Amino acid sequence: MPVLTVVVPAFNESEGLREFHRRLTSVLDGMTDLDCAVLYVDDGSRDDTWAIMCALREGDPRVATLRLARNFGKELALTAGLDHVTEGGAVVIDADLQDPPELIPDFVAHWRDGFDVIYGTRATRAGESGLKKLTASGFYRIMERLSTTPIPRDTGDFRLLSRRVLDALGQVRERQRFMKGLFTWVGFRQLSVVYHRDPRHAGQTKWNYWKLWNFAIDGITSFSGVPLKLATYVGLLTALGAFLAALWVFGKALLFGDPVRGYPSLMVVVLFLGGMQLMALGVIGEYLGRLYVEAKQRPLYLVDQYAPPQRNVQGKA
Numbered sequence: 001m002p003v004l005t006v007v008v009p010a011f012n013e014s015e016g017l018r019e020f021h022r023r024l025t026s027v028l029d030g031m032t033d034l035d036c037a038v039l040y041v042d043d044g045s046r047d048d049t050w051a052i053m054c055a056l057r058e059g060d061p062r063v064a065t066l067r068l069a070r071n072f073g074k075e076l077a078l079t080a081g082l083d084h085v086t087e088g089g090a091v092v093i094d095a096d097l098q099d100p101p102e103l104i105p106d107f108v109a110h111w112r113d114g115f116d117v118i119y120g121t122r123a124t125r126a127g128e129s130g131l132k133k134l135t136a137s138g139f140y141r142i143m144e145r146l147s148t149t150p151i152p153r154d155t156g157d158f159r160l161l162s163r164r165v166l167d168a169l170g171q172v173r174e175r176q177r178f179m180k181g182l183f184t185w186v187g188f189r190q191l192s193v194v195y196h197r198d199p200r201h202a203g204q205t206k207w208n209y210w211k212l213w214n215f216a217i218d219g220i221t222s223f224s225g226v227p228l229k230l231a232t233y234v235g236l237l238t239a240l241g242a243f244l245a246a247l248w249v250f251g252k253a254l255l256f257g258d259p260v261r262g263y264p265s266l267m268v269v270v271l272f273l274g275g276m277q278l279m280a281l282g283v284i285g286e287y288l289g290r291l292y293v294e295a296k297q298r299p300l301y302l303v304d305q306y307a308p309p310q311r312n313v314q315g316k317a
Helices: 017-030 049-059 074-083 101-112 130-146 163-170 179-185 209-223 226-256 263-296
Strands: 003-010 035-042 063-068 089-092 117-125 155-161 190-197 303-307
Touching (some): 017 101, 074 163, 089 101, 101 117, 163 179
């Protein structure tokens, strides 16, 4: 019997976790031709998320729980969950019920047809502000132009991954992780399923605009070297402009003479060149900082507790 594990990373999701599990189990109960399991990953929550996960495991023998030693961030929590899926495929879904568990059977049907990655593409994003939708749309379109890896538009982490995709992801151990890009980078047969995203069921989003900005920087620097090239090109164009301006000033002084004037324009040029240099150094610093993190070779995450399902993979107690 095929094995499917639903991986659910969570951080401070105690308010909606029980309702999520209720809807998820109703879906899994209907897929009698699959051996299903659920792996809840607690990413260092500060509320009673872990206690609820343990209670869900006591009430459902299909549930496994994994607690990280601290909050490592969603990308690493998701990596930890996928690393603990040792057989069959996996579905990645958040616990906030914005992505409907009822779509999982459709993913499974395409999985049976031979697709390795079936991902959900958001047709609408209910419950989000206009600014959030605008910035998200802009980010995906910028990534589409900058990255050599074609990252699908308007697509989150909600997807099904086959066994060979999980094995491939297990070989990718970079520390600054942008999972949406890695899911695409591994290749294999991929398919999009369009759906309407619901508003958050309970609690507050953990992604403010500052975190989203840093997440966008991680995505761009992980899958594109264009910012480095752009800094080079801006520097060349600025140097060319300064050289032409110098020729013009020199020629004007030779032909017409030039009294000591031009302090405002001089300050503008100096500040402009200084700003361009600092911008270029900042871009280089972003990439250099990521190289420094990779060079330290620290573990991606540390596990505090892990409890497997109360039955083995084939459903025996």
